[in-house]
Amino acid sequence: MWQQVLLAETPNWSHLDVLQQFWTHLRMEVGYRTLLHYRLGSCDCWFDDVLGTDNSTALMWNNQTYPHYLRHRQDADILAVSCLRFQQYQEVLLALSAMLDQIRSTPVVLQLCGDEDSNRELNSARLMLKQSQDLKMPNVVLLSWKFVTSGTLYSYEMFPEFKLQTLVYQAYRTLFPYKLGNLQGYPIRTIPDNSEPHTIVQKMWNGSITIKGPVWQLMVEFVKHLNGTLQLPIQPHPERSFKLVEILDLVRNQTVDIAASLRPYSVHVQRSSTHIYGFPMMVGNWCAMLPTERVIGSHEALTRLMESPWTWLVLLLLYGLHRFLVLKTRLRSSLVHLTKLLINLALICFLQAQLSAYFIGPQKVNHIANMQQLEESGLKIRGMRSEFMEYPIDMRIRHASSFLLHDVFFDLAQYRNSFNTSYGYTVTSAKWQLYKEAQRHFRRPLFRYSEDICVQKLSLFSLILQDNCLYRHENKRFILRLHEAGLIYLWYRRSYYVMVTAGRFPIGDLSTVHQAQPIRWSEWQYVVLLYGVGLLFSVLVFVIELTVHYVNVCLNNL
Known part of the structure; x- marks a missing residue:
């Protein structure tokens, strides 16, 4: 389970200066705000004594069976530390990779605990860091169990192939260089x-x-x-x-x-x-x-025009205006005659504009x-x-x-x-x-x-x-x-x-080219049909007007 680590004052011991210098180096280079301490009960190390008292959040995980997934809660500015024996490295690295899933570029500091000779420690470091590369954890540093006396630490190069690096800690050294440049x-x-x-x-x-x-x-x-x-x-x-x-x-x-x-x-x-x-x-x-x-045909355009109620409303208004001007004509006013001519001109311009619009932007x-x-x-x-x-x-x-x-x-x-x-x-x-x-x-x-x-x-x-x-x-x-x-x-x-x-x-x-073509006979038939319908309508109106006129004459003669 997660525990909030109680940070006590570090006791005064022989290698305190080296450890404090290294820890200060980590704070300055990494700039972490969250410290993840993966602690194993079988291994004691100096991390417990030198956890800084800065403003970072320190988290400790001691459950080796169910590693916690950190990304949805702590996903930035993390530093992970852990002490382990060589026999535990696969278990520890797998647990850390699970906790740091999708944030495996997080800096990780590992420390070996236990007395091992130099050759065996070198082989152990090679296996552990190769496992880190396979788990896509590029920023891993391994500290020797004699780090406080020798300053020995291990890192690795990823490209073009794995290469173990044995380093001696110096204050000017970059612990986590950028490896993908x-x-x-x-x-x-x-x-x-x-x-x-x-x-x-x-x-x-x-x-x-x-x-x-x-x-x-x-x-x-x-x-x-x-x-x-x-x-x-x-x-x-x-x-x-x-x-x-x-x-x-x-x-x-x-x-x-x-x-x-x-x-x-x-x-x-x-x-x-x-x-x-x-x-x-x-x-x-x-x-x-x-x-x-698609552009509609002439038949569809005329059908739409005649189906529109606005068309009939305009025709009705024009007819009413025409009747009004006929009555005014009896006054013999020159201004009324001029108004009729202007209305006819406006109607012609309106029809010409509609015809031009049809050719420029067809319906x-x-x-x-x-x-x-x-x-x-x-x-x-x-x-x-x-x-x-x-x-x-x-x-x-x-x-x-x-x-x-x-x-x-x-x-x-x-x-x-x-x-x-x-x-x-x-x-x-x-x-x-x-x-x-x-x-x-x-x-x-x-x-x-x-x-x-x-x-x-x-x-x-x-x-x-x-x-x-x-x-x-x-x-x-x-x-x-x-x-x-x-x-x-x-x-x-x-x-x-x-x-x-x-x-x-x-x-x-690939577009279809519209070419000018002579008017087809079907179009002429359609025009003649419209003309016949219009003429029939005019004759019907004329007959109605004559009927009304003669009915009035007959009534007046009675």
């Missing part, structure tokens, strides 16, 4: 998921494989930054893409350190697995890519703004079957018939990359930049990105990292630098041209 060619294992446009696997004419794409470019620059190399444990294939489940399996079985796969944070991932996602590389959403609404069918309108329009959305469970539950239950699902990613990509306007498609905002850039070369856009129909309104797109990945914090800093420089946005804009070069994307204007 130079990997010295050490390989970082990765695999591209071949998900366009993030990573593009291409087979060249000579049979070699090349990999391109914004995410792969980031991985290349990242390993250059660390002076490392990229290693592919699995040979990628141009016709194969990795699903999220396959990527997770490769990461969890430690085949891959960092997967070159950009994935949105999944709400269905268990809380214990959220650490597999790295720092967000992009922030966006996951919505639908819908065809732009389109109703804008699809929700799933109900999508279902009524009959438009189907193509997506991946493996991603269907990520959709909102309302979308899956009530509107499942509006989706066409694929098992193979390249089948979906073939429809989407050809700009087939017969369907809509699910697409992330990161991939939409590719299609947006492609449509800059079109006379008119064929698709729009609808933020009204979304799988996730807010998505964090992250790389998939191995559990307790050594490069997590360095990768975070590197991504922040790329964002500040605007390189990630630039790489995604250029991904269109990369895909065109790789033959994965069509080039040119």
Whole structure:
């Protein structure tokens, strides 16, 4: 169980100056605020006597069976210390790695207790620190059991391979140097998921494989930054893409350190697995890519015009104004005649403006703004079957018939990359930049990105990292630098041209060109029909007026 350590004044003993100097060195270099003391009953050491009386929180754990997980309670500025015998090192290191899970870069000071000769102690130190490296604990220092007299301590170099260091303590020495600044060619294992446009696997004419794409470019620059190399444990294939489940399996079985796969944070991932996602590389959403609404025909335009109540209201007002001016004409006023001419001119200008607007911006069918309108329009959305469970539950239950699902990613990509306007498609905002850039070369856009129909309104797109990945914090800093420089946005804009070069994307204007054509006979028939209807309506009105007139004459003659 946890116990608050009672800090008593240190007694005066022979090697107090050395120990106090070392402890002060730790406080100055590490700057810890929480001290974790993993204490074993079978071993006594000087940590119990020199625990500082500063403002740090001192915690002691003496249960060897159930190590406590610290990250959700104490996750920053920790220093871990423990005394152990060589026979206990595996048990102690496993317990510390469990307590410091996801924060294993925490500085750890171990002290050997027990009388051992120099050669045996050196072998013990090598085994213990090699175990620390295997557990991904880079900041471990081991103190000799004769440290207070000889000042001997042990550390290790991680890259390019494990190397034990036997050091003598000096006040100027850095106890926990940063080890990830130079990997010295050490390989970082990765695999591209071949998900366009993030990573593009291409087979060249000579049979070699090349990999391109914004995410792969980031991985290349990242390993250059660390002076490392990229290693592919699995040979990628141009016709194969990795699903999220396959990527997770490769990461969890430690085949891959960092997967070159950009994935949105999944709400269905268990809380214990959220650490597999790295720092967000992009922030966006996951919505639908819908065809732009088609231009309605002349028949539909006239039908809409006649169905609108505003049309009949305007006609009624014009007729009333006309009757009013007819009555005023009897006054023989020149101002009234001028007003009639101005009204006729305004009406002609209004009609001309409407006609010009029709040619400049033709009317389109109703804008699809929700799933109900999508279902009524009959438009189907193509997506991946493996991603269907990520959709909102309302979308899956009530509107499942509006989706066409694929098992193979390249089948979906073939429809989407050809700009087939017969369907809509699910697409992330990161991939939409590719299609947006492609449509800059079109006379008119064929698709729009609808933020009204979304799988996730807010998505964090992250790389998939191995559990307790050594490069997590360095990768975070590197991504922040790329964002500040605007390189990630630039790489995604250029991904269109990369895909065109790789033959994965069509080039040119795929939009339909509208050419001037002679008026068809069907259009003339429609005009004649409208003219006949209008003429019939006028004759009917004229007959009604004559009937009213003659009825009044007959009544006056009676």
